[in-house]
Each structure stands twice: as C-alpha cells, then as structure tokens.
Amino acid sequence: VTVSVGVIGTGMIGQDHIRRLTEVVPGASVVAVSDVDAARAAGVASGIGARALPSGHDVIADPAVAAVVVTSWGPTHAEYVLAAIAAGKYVFCEKPLATTAEDCLRIVEAEQAAGRRLVQVGFMRRYDAGYRAMKQVLDGGRLGHPLLVHCVHRNVTVPESYHSDMAVQDTAVHEIDAIRWLLGEEIVSAQVLRPRVTSRRFEHLQDPQFMLFETASGVRVDLEVFVNCQFGYDIQCETVCEAGTVRLPDPADVIVKAAGGQRTGVLQDWKQRFGAAFDAEFAEWIASVREGRLTGPSAWDGYAAAVITDAATEALHSGGVVSVRLKDRPGELP
C-alpha cells in the first residue's frame, strides 16, 4: 500500500524531502503540499502532480493525506503537530519539534492522550551509517563503559540572520540528540565556554563555542561548534571507553597524490553529509507508518532536546553550569 503524504512547508528541506519521498523512498507518494508562500507551493505541487492547498491545516484535514511531514519554520511546528495528533494522523516533524519546551511537553501530553505513537522528530543522525556502527560497538559492550565523548560540528559559514543562541538550538541540537541515543541515557547539565572569536564572523555572533555536557552516569561530552570554519562541513565524534575508543569515519573520498602532495576533499554541507541518512530516515518512517508502529525519534526525544538546548542557551549567557530538569518520562506508547 502506498502511503499518501502531505507536506507543510516547501522551502529548502521541504523540497529535498519531497524529492526523496517521490524519487527515492519506496511506497510513498506526496499528494498535497502547502506553504505561506503560495506561489512556491504551487510550483512544487505542479512538478510532482500534487495539489497545493491554502494552509497547513487543509493538508492535515485532507482525507487523501494519511501522513503529514512538517518542514515549515520552527515556530510553526507545534501548531501543525498538535493538529495532526488531533486528526489521528502520523506526523514527521523536522527539528525542532517546537521552539519551547512547554510546547514540546504539550505535544508529548497530546500524544499520550491519543494513546498511540503518531509523532516522529527529524533527528537524522540516528540513521547515519557511521553513527549506527558506533552505537553497535558501544551496545556490544566489549569496550567497557563509555567515559568521554569528543564531538566537532563545523559549518563552512552561516547567514547573517544566524545568532549565537542558534549554535545551541539549531546546530548543537543534533549532537544533543545523538549523545542521548548513543549512550542511552539523559544529559543532566550543560556549560558553554566562549573561546576567542573568529574575525570572519558577524559582530553579533559568538563563534566558535565550546560546549560541555554531563550525562546521568557521569560521562563527559565536549562539543566544538564552529559555524564559520571556512573550509567544509565537518562532523566528528569519538567515544572513549574503558578498553578502547570508537570514532566516526570521515565520508569516503579518493586520495589524489600529485605535485608533491596528497589531497582528499571535504564535504561542503549537511545535505551531502547526511543525504544517505535522510534517505534511510524516510524509508524507515514510511515502512513504520505502513506497519502502524513508529520506531524513530519520539516526541519525548524532541522534548528532551528542547529542555537541554534551553539549559545550554542559559549556560551560554550565564557562563555557569546549568542543570537539566526533565519531567518524569511517560510510559512507552504502542
């Protein structure tokens, strides 16, 4: 059975996910789209033979839509996810689940009241082959307990609209989810140090930032976020355990030796680096929707990420160590 999908938000990642659902993922078809930029939605819809509807709520209410993808701006996510839950429809929401922890909690509670899992959050690193191999090694247990994790998240550059808080909320949020998932435990505190800033930045931006997290069992995590590094999109992660270490591989590339030197390319953006992970994320989401049993990052994961990013944002401004206070986790939904 083909899953009929409605997409709310046909901007950059919305269009990429529509292409993926149309050309890459088996068993899915995009039947309706919407965007506040109606012309953009109409253009995207005509390219794939879908209908452009006036609002996101029309997409959710459309009887032909079985599952909803939310790829609009972050502040609009909560409204659409809550409406999809109220309509009893599966909803895949790009990160963030909502821009406040309170809204994330409302979503967790609404899904609990609905009595079944409907929400998945777009934390695609869980679908990256390297992260999955790392988790397999850690879960296998032969390296003993994890003790430290060293992470790096570098972007070539960011637009002027990117401000210091976004290093936590937009960028570090990926490591925050990956760490919780890799280690299978919660982050309990956050601290953000402000190194010397790069001169190739905007006045308003603290870049780089050096973040420190602690987990419930005492694992210490350091994360360099450097979003104007100039040279490439560079994601690193190494976990140090009692009897060995496990590190993400760099994406495969040829090594060219010439003129007395040797060169390997560095990827330039997240679309390239995580393209295969996005494909796997949507293939598994569609398969789980068909089976009626979601398996990916949950509303609780979206809520936890929001609380931790709030703590890290407070830490960025205060300079202190800020504790993470999560509500009690509700039981697993079917």
Ligand code: NAD
């Ligand atoms: P974008 O600005 O390119 O696209 C967002 C689109 O949403 C725009 O076309 C805008 O007109 C539309 N929109 C805004 N409000 C709307 C509303 N109320 N109803 C319908 N449409 C509305 O942004 P983007 O880069 O595509 O990002 C979209 C989301 O995806 C963000 O939440 C972002 O954080 C997330 N994202 C995730 C990743 C990742 O690595 N997983 C990467 C990039 C972006």
Ligand code: ISE
């Ligand atoms: C962007 O929103 C993403 O999600 C990318 O994965 C991340 O690398 C980038 O820093 C964010 O701005």
